[in-house]
Amino acid sequence: MDAFLAALFALGDALTAHVLLSAAAITAGILTALPLAVWASRNETVARVSLGFASLVQTIPALALLALFFPVLLSLRAVFGEGLPTLGFLPALLALALYALLPILRNAVTAQANLDAGVIEAADGMGMTFAQRLRLVEAPLAAPYIMAGIRTAAVWTIGAATLATTIGQKSLGDPIFAGLQTQNWALVLAGCVASAGLALFADLLLGMVERGFRERRKILWLGGIVAAILGIAAAFVVQFGGQRDDAVVIGAKTFSEQYILARLIGHRLERAGFAVEYRDGLGSAVAHSAAASGAVDVYVDYTGTIWANQMKRTDNPGREAMYEGIVQWERETGGPRMLGRLGFENAYGFAMRQDRARELGVASLADLARVAPRLTMGGDPEFFERPEWTGVRDEYGLRFADLRTFAPTFMYNALRSGEADVISAYTSDGRIAADNLVILSDPEGTLPGYDAVLMLSPEAAGNERLTAALRPLLGSISVEAMRAANYAVDREEDKLGFDAAARQLAGE
Amino acid sequence: MSEDPPPAIAFRALNKRYGSVHAVRDVSLAIAQGAFVALVGASGSGKSTLLKTVNRLIEPSEGTVLVGGRDTRDYPLHALRRRIGYVFQSIGLFPHLSVAENIALGPRLAGARLAEGRVRELLDLVDLDHAVAGRMPAALSGGQRQRVGVARALAGEARLLIMDEPFGALDPVTRDALGERVRELHDRLGLTTLMVTHDMAEALLLADRVLVMDAGRIVADETPRGLLAGAGGPAAQDLVEVPRRQARRLAEIG
Numbered sequence: 001m002d003a004f005l006a007a008l009f010a011l012g013d014a015l016t017a018h019v020l021l022s023a024a025a026i027t028a029g030i031l032t033a034l035p036l037a038v039w040a041s042r043n044e045t046v047a048r049v050s051l052g053f054a055s056l057v058q059t060i061p062a063l064a065l066l067a068l069f070f071p072v073l074l075s076l077r078a079v080f081g082e083g084l085p086t087l088g089f090l091p092a093l094l095a096l097a098l099y100a101l102l103p104i105l106r107n108a109v110t111a112q113a114n115l116d117a118g119v120i121e122a123a124d125g126m127g128m129t130f131a132q133r134l135r136l137v138e139a140p141l142a143a144p145y146i147m148a149g150i151r152t153a154a155v156w157t158i159g160a161a162t163l164a165t166t167i168g169q170k171s172l173g174d175p176i177f178a179g180l181q182t183q184n185w186a187l188v189l190a191g192c193v194a195s196a197g198l199a200l201f202a203d204l205l206l207g208m209v210e211r212g213f214r215e216r217r218k219i220l221w222l223g224g225i226v227a228a229i230l231g232i233a234a235a236f237v238v239q240f241g242g243q244r245d246d247a248v249v250i251g252a253k254t255f256s257e258q259y260i261l262a263r264l265i266g267h268r269l270e271r272a273g274f275a276v277e278y279r280d281g282l283g284s285a286v287a288h289s290a291a292a293s294g295a296v297d298v299y300v301d302y303t304g305t306i307w308a309n310q311m312k313r314t315d316n317p318g319r320e321a322m323y324e325g326i327v328q329w330e331r332e333t334g335g336p337r338m339l340g341r342l343g344f345e346n347a348y349g350f351a352m353r354q355d356r357a358r359e360l361g362v363a364s365l366a367d368l369a370r371v372a373p374r375l376t377m378g379g380d381p382e383f384f385e386r387p388e389w390t391g392v393r394d395e396y397g398l399r400f401a402d403l404r405t406f407a408p409t410f411m412y413n414a415l416r417s418g419e420a421d422v423i424s425a426y427t428s429d430g431r432i433a434a435d436n437l438v439i440l441s442d443p444e445g446t447l448p449g450y451d452a453v454l455m456l457s458p459e460a461a462g463n464e465r466l467t468a469a470l471r472p473l474l475g476s477i478s479v480e481a482m483r484a485a486n487y488a489v490d491r492e493e494d495k496l497g498f499d500a501a502a503r504q505l506a507g508e
Numbered sequence: 509m510s511e512d513p514p515p516a517i518a519f520r521a522l523n524k525r526y527g528s529v530h531a532v533r534d535v536s537l538a539i540a541q542g543a544f545v546a547l548v549g550a551s552g553s554g555k556s557t558l559l560k561t562v563n564r565l566i567e568p569s570e571g572t573v574l575v576g577g578r579d580t581r582d583y584p585l586h587a588l589r590r591r592i593g594y595v596f597q598s599i600g601l602f603p604h605l606s607v608a609e610n611i612a613l614g615p616r617l618a619g620a621r622l623a624e625g626r627v628r629e630l631l632d633l634v635d636l637d638h639a640v641a642g643r644m645p646a647a648l649s650g651g652q653r654q655r656v657g658v659a660r661a662l663a664g665e666a667r668l669l670i671m672d673e674p675f676g677a678l679d680p681v682t683r684d685a686l687g688e689r690v691r692e693l694h695d696r697l698g699l700t701t702l703m704v705t706h707d708m709a710e711a712l713l714l715a716d717r718v719l720v721m722d723a724g725r726i727v728a729d730e731t732p733r734g735l736l737a738g739a740g741g742p743a744a745q746d747l748v749e750v751p752r753r754q755a756r757r758l759a760e761i762g
């Protein structure tokens with residue numbers, strides 16, 4: 001309970017960012033939907049096309065919609081120039097605004113279609129202009145229905161905004177994703193309670209406005225609107241009141257090790273006099289592009305990830321050649337700069353419970369192929385799409401009875417509970433030792449190397465004071481130390497926070 | 509010799525087609541200022557279509573409509589409509605506005621503010637208690653609503669009143685009383701009135717001149733007295749026969 005309350009009260013920043021993002025998205029949704037609804041009420045085709053489009057958008061999972069804006073904005077850079085942000089607030093705003101569009105548009109169009117024909121005839125008959133009819137008759141009569149649509153949109157948007165974390169926008173999703181990673185349920189719960197509470201509160205205020213419109217009670221609707229605006233303004237002041245935009249932005253992908261390393265880097269930079277800001281929970285491709293564009297200044301990546309995902313290479317030239325290849329490729333393509341290796345590898349490995357492996361007589365991937373048709377393989381959400389998987393599968397002829405996808409943390413639970421027999425584990429994961437797992441050997445050398453490397457945006461790489469502060473980290477982290485730090489935050493009992501784990505890892 | 513005033517409304521070779529349906533065929537006629545004209549016909553005879561070309565709620569396919577001697581297309585649309593009082597069966601009171609606000613809305617559109625006394629005056633004209641001024645339309649009876657509808661049509665001091673089945677949805681007692689009231693107002697305010705109705709008895713009792721429409725054409729143009737004397741042709745006489753037969757049967761019973 002104390003942990004939950006502490007987590008809840010630490011959410012100030014995430015809450016204000018969440019309020020601002022949601023408010024901006026809903027506002028953009030309203031500003032798009034209302035003129036569109038007016039147009040649609042005068043034109044059947046517009047009504048059909050716009051409602052069809054809004055419904056189509058609604059069928060795209062929110063997470064995918066958020067992710068889709070990255071390539072869209074990236075291609076729009078051809079028009080708007082390199083300054084166009086592809087991550088963070090802008091794509092989150094656009095995706096959520098699109099999401100908010102449907103309920104507002106649908107209610108507005110329905111309200112207009114259902115206006116009493118006699119009322120419209122009277123308005124025309126008495127000589128109202130288009131604008132007068134809209135302002136004096138249609139808008140006031142449709143207002144309660146439109147408000148109901150805005151209410152629905154607000155609740156959806158506030159919920160979906162938690163997913164903005166994955167594209168580098170701070171939100172109440174930060175504690176949820178961080179907590180899911182580390183099975184820190186107090187953190188997850190705090191994020192959920194805060195976002196649900198915010199949604200309920202917004203629903204209450206907007207419901208008040210809706211009732212005010214319906215019952216024509218000015219005090220209700222005006223009060224509701226003023227309260228909503230005050231809330232947003234307060235968030236705005238808190239967010240931008242004391243902001244420093246010269247802060248070094250440290251990115252982290254969606255797993256514990258990344259959170260810890262981000263803090264490790266952050267602590268170092270703070271000691272060197274830098275202000276730092278964290279962008280946690282970034283998707284893998286997102287983090288790389290964010291560092292290329294300068295939206296993120298520093299983050300930790302893995303050679304194998306860049307090799308396969310960014311360079312689209314499927315061959316495996318060995319650790320050194322791969323490292324050199326990446327350095328050269330990033331330089332040629334204007335990508336982030338590689339400062340150097342941290343010293344450990346976080347490779348994909350096929351892990352099994354020791355007892356199960358012994359029982360089936362499996363020690364290597366070649367052994368595994370023999371028994372695979374009876375087994376279930378669990379992978380993280382991207383694993384089965386990766387060339388490592390297809391490479392190993394084809395090299396060893398792996399044919400499993402079933403392939404299942406789990407969030408990384410749940411993969412280990414699945415292995416423990418028997419829902420999966422083999423998982424795509426990470427070699428630096430603390431749970432390998434803790435859960436008594438074996439990593440199957442790879443006699444053909446198919447799995448590529450995954451050296452953890454420090455990546456800097458081109459701009460940050462040119463900052464000598466910054467690189468000087470980071471250089472001591474190179475080669476300083478052994479895989480054992482990393483495993484221990486990971487385990488300290490992932491274990492069930494006596495968990496450490498990311499900051500504490502980072503301090504432990506730094507040997508403080 | 510003094511110049512005659514132009515007719516309040518004149519139709520010239522007016523036609524309206526909806527695809528293959530010829531709703532109004534070659535209508536040419538003039539309505540003198542101060543006349544109370546009823547336009548009678550069965551459903552689908554084209555009478556409402558003809559009426560609505562006057563305030564351009566419907567645009568004719570061919571021909572012209574003149575109001576006050578001027579082509580309706582030469583008026584700015586809103587100016588044309590604001591000088592014509594329009595009353596119709598479904599009334600169309602604005603449900604979000606009070607009775608007083610409904611009545612004052614027309615002048616407000618033109619930028620004028622209706623004095624509070626004027627709303628009371630208009631309520632008096634249609635026999636409504638001043639207390640209804642603050643009520644919402646939903647709180648009124650059907651008859652009261654149409655009285656407000658008439659008051660609203662008169663608020664802008666229109667001299668021309670066009671009415672589309674104005675009393676069609678009212679109970680017979682209210683209908684009779686409101687009909688008489690409108691006729692009184694017509695006389696008192698010196699209006700020109702064109703009223704569409706399917707009820708020949710109502711037309712005969714209220715109008716000075718009755719136009720009968722059938723399949724898009726004006727088939728009779730008579731005074732009530734003339735129609736009752738048998739003029740106007742078979743289509744008109746079929747319509748006149750209905751109230752006449754009812755009157756005979758009532759006399760037999762009584």
